[in-house]
Amino acid sequence: MRIAVAGKGGAGKTTIAATLARVYARMGRRVNAVDDDPNPNLSVALGVPEEVRTHLRRVPREQIMEERLDAAGNATLHLTRPFGDVIAEYGARGPDDISVLTMTGLLGAGKG
Numbered sequence: 001m002r003i004a005v006a007g008k009g010g011a012g013k014t015t016i017a018a019t020l021a022r023v024y025a026r027m028g029r030r031v032n033a034v035d036d037d038p039n040p041n042l043s044v045a046l047g048v049p050e051e052v053r054t055h056l057r058r059v060p061r062e063q064i065m066e067e068r069l070d071a072a073g074n075a076t077l078h079l080t081r082p083f084g085d086v087i088a089e090y091g092a093r094g095p096d097d098i099s100v101l102t103m104t105g106l107l108g109a110g111k112g
Helices: 013-026 042-046 083-090
Strands: 032-035 065-069 075-079 099-102
Touching: 013 032, 013 042, 032 042, 042 099, 083 099
Parallel strands: 032 099
Antiparallel strands: 065 075
């Protein structure tokens, strides 16, 4: 199952995503939480300790993902490495054994 949470800024997306992740993890599901917010705070909302959060690094799109076109010309992104390897190198484990990845982040003024 995949669940995406989207909406306007300040609507509580991060809080809802973190709550859903913790609930599903406590139900025995394997949960991978992916933060794609330019101001990533999902790891904080999940309760990942600060000393663990310092190891989180933004996943470099150009090194880890490739764009593929389907027969209709629609583009999709695919990992070029096993997901477990990406989590081990760029992610962190949070409470309830939730894997957390940060896909974006503020790069600085005028840098995307």
